[in-house]
Amino acid sequence: MGKTMAEKIFEKKAGKPVRPGDIVVVPVDWAMGQDGTTPLAIQSFEEMNGKTVFCPERIVFVIDHNAPSPLESVSRLHDLMRSFAQRFGIRVFEVGEGVCHELMMSRGLVVPGDLVVGADSHTCTYGAIGAFSTGIGSTELAVVMMTGKLWFKVPESLCIRLSGELSPGVFAKDVILHIAALLGADGATYQAIEFHGPVVECLSVEERATLTNMAVEVGAKAGMVPPDEKTIRWVKERTDRPFEVVLPDPDAVYARTLDIDCSGLIPQVAFPHRVDNVRPITEALGIPIREAFVGTCTNGRIPDLEVVARILRGRKVHPEVRLIVAPASKETFLVALERGWVRDIVEAGGVFVPPGCGPCVGTHQGIPGDGWNVISTANRNFRGRMGNREASIYLASPATVAASAIEGKIADPRKYLG
Amino acid sequence: MRLTGRVHKFGDDVNTDYIISGKYKFKTLDMQELAKHVMEDLDPEFAQKVRPGDFIAAGKNFGCGSSREQAPRALLACGIRGVLAKSFARIFFRNAINCGLFVVECDTDKIENGDEVTVDLEKGEVVNLTRGVTLSVPPLPQVMIDILREGGLVNYFKKYGSFEKA
Numbered sequence: 001m002g003k004t005m006a007e008k009i010f011e012k013k014a015g016k017p018v019r020p021g022d023i024v025v026v027p028v029d030w031a032m033g034q035d036g037t038t039p040l041a042i043q044s045f046e047e048m049n050g051k052t053v054f055c056p057e058r059i060v061f062v063i064d065h066n067a068p069s070p071l072e073s074v075s076r077l078h079d080l081m082r083s084f085a086q087r088f089g090i091r092v093f094e095v096g097e098g099v100c101h102e103l104m105m106s107r108g109l110v111v112p113g114d115l116v117v118g119a120d121s122h123t124c125t126y127g128a129i130g131a132f133s134t135g136i137g138s139t140e141l142a143v144v145m146m147t148g149k150l151w152f153k154v155p156e157s158l159c160i161r162l163s164g165e166l167s168p169g170v171f172a173k174d175v176i177l178h179i180a181a182l183l184g185a186d187g188a189t190y191q192a193i194e195f196h197g198p199v200v201e202c203l204s205v206e207e208r209a210t211l212t213n214m215a216v217e218v219g220a221k222a223g224m225v226p227p228d229e230k231t232i233r234w235v236k237e238r239t240d241r242p243f244e245v246v247l248p249d250p251d252a253v254y255a256r257t258l259d260i261d262c263s264g265l266i267p268q269v270a271f272p273h274r275v276d277n278v279r280p281i282t283e284a285l286g287i288p289i290r291e292a293f294v295g296t297c298t299n300g301r302i303p304d305l306e307v308v309a310r311i312l313r314g315r316k317v318h319p320e321v322r323l324i325v326a327p328a329s330k331e332t333f334l335v336a337l338e339r340g341w342v343r344d345i346v347e348a349g350g351v352f353v354p355p356g357c358g359p360c361v362g363t364h365q366g367i368p369g370d371g372w373n374v375i376s377t378a379n380r381n382f383r384g385r386m387g388n389r390e391a392s393i394y395l396a397s398p399a400t401v402a403a404s405a406i407e408g409k410i411a412d413p414r415k416y417l418g
Numbered sequence: 419m420r421l422t423g424r425v426h427k428f429g430d431d432v433n434t435d436y437i438i439s440g441k442y443k444f445k446t447l448d449m450q451e452l453a454k455h456v457m458e459d460l461d462p463e464f465a466q467k468v469r470p471g472d473f474i475a476a477g478k479n480f481g482c483g484s485s486r487e488q489a490p491r492a493l494l495a496c497g498i499r500g501v502l503a504k505s506f507a508r509i510f511f512r513n514a515i516n517c518g519l520f521v522v523e524c525d526t527d528k529i530e531n532g533d534e535v536t537v538d539l540e541k542g543e544v545v546n547l548t549r550g551v552t553l554s555v556p557p558l559p560q561v562m563i564d565i566l567r568e569g570g571l572v573n574y575f576k577k578y579g580s581f582e583k584a
């Protein structure tokens with residue numbers, strides 16, 4: 001009987017055959033913590049009388065969620081991370097380097113076939129290059145730092161086959177919002193999702209990361225795309241580390257297979273306050289907005305900033321709207337500078353904040369006012385997510401966010417992309 | 419492992435942002451401070467209503483969203499001893515056990531706000547004392563039972579030093 005990608009990766013790590021539901025204790029290739037979760041991991045590490053760190057070169061700390069620090073208490077937590085990292089020789093990505101998940105992939109750390117844990121729920125993103133990566137808690141991160149291992153339940157897998165072709169103005173974000181609507185916020189709980197089909201094959205690695213990033217929004221443990229030539233090229237441009245691609249068997253057994261024809265898909269919008277409260281753009285047109293946000297580990301990458309710049313070039317952001325842009329990484333920001341996108345966006349009235357999470361999680365840099373509608377490229381629109389429970393968040397693709405920023409109301413991006 | 423407490427009832431998809439908002443959790447490691455803001459976006463008075471040993475009962479997908487371990491820890495700090503739900507999001511479920519918070523899957527339609535329940539994890543059942551109904555609970559993986567029995571992952575690790583215990 002054939003095996004899924006998840007089963008094959010766990011099998012390789014466990015050194016024995018595994019089946020969905022098995023509990024395995026296996027070594028991980030990378031462990032990541034960010035500034036919202038690592039201080040608690042350090043506290044747990046101390047409570048467990050941790051003396052040594054198992055493999056410091058495979059641990060990464062990222063200061064991205066609340067960076068630069070807006071408060072003295074946050075500065076202290078950042079310093080706690082820095083001094084712990086220094087003591088054990090752990091690498092720290094500092095303020096302004098970018099969002100943790102983007103760095104783990106684009107800096108050539110994670111490679112296909114890796115097993116990665118991160119104290120952040122969107123760790124599932126690295127499945128875009130064929131790794132099994134999943135979010136864990138802080139105390140678990142502490143245990144992984146001490147021992148290099150963690151226990152896992154081998155998940156069942158859900159196969160999503162995306163057929164047809166995306167129309168102009170329709171993006172990976174629209175596809176994953178549509179999937180969220182189909183599956184619901186708990187539709188894949190405890191499962192690993194594999195994304196297959198011609199639509200996935202046509203997407204860039206960055207766009208695939210938009211799909212895998214949001215796997216957790218339907219409850220999945222991981223989201224994965226089988227690596228192809230494109231993946232291998234992308235990874236080899238970033239690292240010399242050897243790797244072995246893990247592909248699912250042709251006769252792999254899935255808990256469920258979902259076929260989605262993407263040909264007729266139009267832009268999608270998730271309405272407040274649920275990621276699965278998704279409707280086609282035609283039902284959202286005209287909803288007034290006061291803030292527009294482009295960025296995050298979902299949609300802050302090069303193709304995202306490119307389409308935003310293209311739509312804004314020579315146009316103006318609506319006077320009632322604050323457009324905030326947070327590049328996913330320093331490199332993304334530099335590319336946007338070199339290619340003139342920063343000028344396009346700033347001249348149109350957009351504001352850049354440092355590479356990192358920006359206003360995504362409501363700690364700083366763009367907390368909406370009472371009664372505001374926000375349109376955002378992020379992955380979550382829970383009430384209060386951006387720091388004010390009196391605001392409402394709509395989720396959409398970068399193109400839809402840019403078009404809406406111009407009009408001051410939710411707008412169809414297709415007319416700007418003709 | 420047997421506990422009795424009074425229930426506060428919530429609906430489906432209570433996410434970790436609702437349990438403890440990101441705007442608080444990034445600022446401090448002081449769980450007593452976070453405990454004041456637990457469930458605030460759903461019920462601003464919640465923290466004052468809780469008596470030590472109380473339970474939360476909720477619908478499906480409790481704890482969806484972020485991986486913040488501050489969510490179960492802040493619930494414990496505010497006095498909540500366990501959560502009963504139709505289903506849980508996986509990271510929250512693990513985190514809860516790792517912190518020593520009881521998490522119990524059962525049919526919470528049979529539990530109302532203010533009911534008194536007894537949770538018995540050994541027997542795998544929840545008894546609603548107010549309504550006289552017994553609800554079954556699917557068994558937990560052994561590793562989770564062991565962690566819970568030690569009161570959380572920190573104590574478990576202090577005792578065993580690895581997951582590959584006897």
Ligand code: SF4
Nearest residue numbers: 099296297357360361
């Ligand atoms: S960008 Fe938002 S969703 Fe992504 S890691 Fe940062 S806070 Fe989390």
